Amino acid sequence: MNGTVTLSASAALTSPEHRLITVIGAGGKTSLLQWIAQCRTSVGQRVVITTTTKIFPLRDVDTILMEDGPDFMDRLCRALQKSSCIIAAKRFDKKTGKLIGLPPESVDTLHSAKIADAILVEADGAARKPLKAPASHEPVIPIRSDICVGIMGLDAVDQIFSEHIVHRSEIFSDITGVSLGETITPAHMIKVVTAPDGLFKGCPQNCERIVLLNKMDIPGGKAQVAKFTAKLNGSATASTLSWFAGSCRQHLLHRINYQSVMSCAKNNRLEHSSQF
Numbered sequence: 001m002n003g004t005v006t007l008s009a010s011a012a013l014t015s016p017e018h019r020l021i022t023v024i025g026a027g028g029k030t031s032l033l034q035w036i037a038q039c040r041t042s043v044g045q046r047v048v049i050t051t052t053t054k055i056f057p058l059r060d061v062d063t064i065l066m067e068d069g070p071d072f073m074d075r076l077c078r079a080l081q082k083s084s085c086i087i088a089a090k091r092f093d094k095k096t097g098k099l100i101g102l103p104p105e106s107v108d109t110l111h112s113a114k115i116a117d118a119i120l121v122e123a124d125g126a127a128r129k130p131l132k133a134p135a136s137h138e139p140v141i142p143i144r145s146d147i148c149v150g151i152m153g154l155d156a157v158d159q160i161f162s163e164h165i166v167h168r169s170e171i172f173s174d175i176t177g178v179s180l181g182e183t184i185t186p187a188h189m190i191k192v193v194t195a196p197d198g199l200f201k202g203c204p205q206n207c208e209r210i211v212l213l214n215k216m217d218i219p220g221g222k223a224q225v226a227k228f229t230a231k232l233n234g235s236a237t238a239s240t241l242s243w244f245a246g247s248c249r250q251h252l253l254h255r256i257n258y259q260s261v262m263s264c265a266k267n268n269r270l271e272h273s274s275q276f
Helices: 029-042 072-082 104-113 169-176 186-194 221-232
Strands: 020-025 047-051 062-065 085-089 091-093 098-100 118-122 147-153 208-214 242-247 252-255 260-264 270-272
Touching (some): 020 029, 020 104, 029 085, 029 118, 029 147, 029 208, 047 104, 062 072, 062 091, 072 085, 072 104, 085 098, 104 118, 221 242
Parallel strands (some): 020 147, 047 085, 047 118, 147 208
Antiparallel strands (some): 091 098, 260 270
16 A cells, blocks of 8 residues: 555545445445555555445455453454454354454444544445445444445446345335336436435434545446436535545546546546546
């Protein structure tokens, strides 16, 4: 995680003031967390990546497990003295190869203890599908979250609605009205974002909410974003949220409900771009 990054509160997806950042939804959560961590550590911040559900271990990032001893907080502090970015989890599940996450209360405790400049939380599972709707027990959002980023994959647009494309497809159908065999549209995706039991279900009242349409780099991705932009102009509820489109893989972001573009260039600088 090398390089120099200039974070702009007006341009960046998250601002330096956001210390507890929670990511939910489907279609690129881990990639976004790694990108944010890269940007934060590049300006000298200490970062803890964690989950309240399950994640795969990240390559070349030290992992501190709660089950390894009672001195969990001390071990985290010592690890952050050696490395600017670490992972914190409850335990490692050998059967799945995943890290089992911390209770949301433990994440809030880490936040209050100020052991790191930023805590990045993956708070939702999606079985590697581009869309999802939350079940009754999810997402698991820490109550002290400053900002919650809900991700949806643009590769779901114009696909035939099925469990293969949408995690918790029955719940998604109940919220949006789409039926098996029908085509998924931006209107369906906007509806699951704005519904009370939709994407941001359980989000703390004072937590800022941002929507990220990921995978803009796929063929036809820009055209799909244009469809969303047109639909957003006609939705009063959706327009109260900040909507971005981009590619976590290519480090590109575009604010689609006002005229501002941000990109993370090859030299790891976050800067404005006039091109979309």
